[in-house]
Amino acid sequence: MKNSLIAIAAVLACASAAHAQSNVQLTGLVDMYAGSLKAPGTDRTGVVGSGGLTTSWWGLKGTEDLGGGLKADFNITAFFRADSGEMNRGIPGDTFFSRDANVGLSGSFGRVGLGRGMAPNFLPTILTNPFGDSFTVSPLVLHANVPNFSAGWTNAQVTTGTDTGWSNQIVYSTPDFSGLKANVHYQFGEQSASGQRGKKNVGANVLYGAGPLNLTAFYERVQIAGAQGHTVQDTKSDWMVGGSYNFNVVKLYGTYGQAKVKAQTLPVDIKNTTYSLGLDVPVTGTAGTFKAAAAHTKSEVGLDEGKRTTYTLGYDHFLSKRTDVYGAVMYDRVKWTDTKSGTSVAVGIRHRF
Template sequence: CVGAQAQSSVQLYGLIDLAVGSYETSGSSRLGRVESGGMTTSYIGFSGKEDLGGGLAVNFALDHFLRADTGEAARFNGDAFWARNANVGLSGSFGTVTLGRRSTPMFVSTLLFNPFGDSFGFSPAIRSYYGSTGTLAGDSGWSNGITYASPRFGGLSATVTYALDETPGARDANIGGNVLYFAGPLGLSFSAQRVQAVFDSGDETAVQLGASYALGAVKLFGQYGQIREDQGAVDSKDKIFQLGASYRIGEGSVLASYGSRKTTGTTESKRDIASLGYDHFLSKRTDVYAVYMYDKIRDTDSGNTVAFGIRHRF
């Protein structure tokens, strides 16, 4: 076993998150599981940055999601191998222009304004929009994208992604953007997107507002969003809100979040998710966590999940 050669600009990094617990989503049966990616989807990646002079730089990233419980590649069967990041960008005083696949602006806003971050396992916000329990179309990352990210003006920054639809006889592209504002204890976010590429007709539009406020050891989070699907036979609207808080205690944090999604239109439904967790850092790179999650689809048995995990960054 030998390490890679010392020289330059390629970073090798990643994260493994594995938990053991009793898992039960609303309407499903309880199952003991070892699960990957409860708090953060496990991944390994390669990235680099080259200074081109004159204030210009080029950067790239190739990041691979994986399921560390079974050793399977990607987030699910059929997912792209480099689904987390596969892009190259040019940055300068004008901002950054990136080509390829990367996270959507709305996904970034969703993860920044809830206490469970990008947790596909336990974040009520993420689970309302994304993954197997979410209703937002078009994944949390878009392929074939052209992304412009502005420089920061004071606490203000903006990102917009235009993702081409390359199916023969293709319909129009996806477009999404966000505006973020951070100043002292306050954080604000507005994001919006329109997805067409995955539909034969019509589209889906979504908007989301987010806010966070830090009060000493406490940080409060709130999000409100709407999704409108309009594809002829299917015409529905989701209203999604999330309220959360984190409370720092020494090397740990108590995390609490409640989210609710109400769907009206072609099919009507409601789903409430609440998560309470404690996340303890053994080092800057390694934490252990315990989470309880309550999941309730209207007119369906509630689900109760308890999981204990470890998350290691490298």
């Protein structure tokens, strides 16, 4: 018995030492909401859904100090749907660790990472609108990433080139130069068929933050699409500039961007132009914030023209540093061959761990 206790103590000591060296962390977020949703061209539906303000996720992250200022890190995180327990975002072909699956080295030179991670468009988009990375109520995120087939709004008419995450990529991140940082992305297409071997995705973003001012921009040239990053598509180039300024009594947001699809398999070229505005107004003496945002996209498909306009009003209240409750009302209108609109209401709770 004594020898067993000694062995157990030795194992625990080794585990503690390994943990101290590698700093492995279990982390994630659960976001659930209840609401009444009606997208343009669809019937109204009462739902209990996952990801009202942030897509629910969980996973492991860790770092190891290699000495001499060099560190190794890894990120293995997965999306999940807390309403049903499914391990995905509801996207066809979504992989298990579709949020992150990468390893990297960092030091005074910055960081070099390999594997699946954020696309160049993701950080600039979520940092320049008051509803962050909400795929449910953020006007800018919806216009950038979510089509509405019922109203004639297709994948080619959203403004980003493909998914918010890229697989099979190398990312170089610069050090922080007095608030200025940049990330350069190269996604291998991994195509072997004749005429497709050079297909790939390339892009970069720049982020600047100093005091109340934040500025950002990104550019992408995309030829590979899909959650797994293996589908060849017509070349799509997209870019956006945006920023925010915090006046303390109100924080203002704004963006402007364009996307162009060069027709190869499509019958005509497509050009999409999107701009957005938003604000956060903190409620004095409370941990709450009123939010408002609007986005407008003009899509030129050959000689035809479509428009999409979305408005959202919301309130977010923090019960602690890790838990907040929220509510939002969204109006979404798509004008294509005719005009279709819908209004959605959602209230929810978000908890980080």
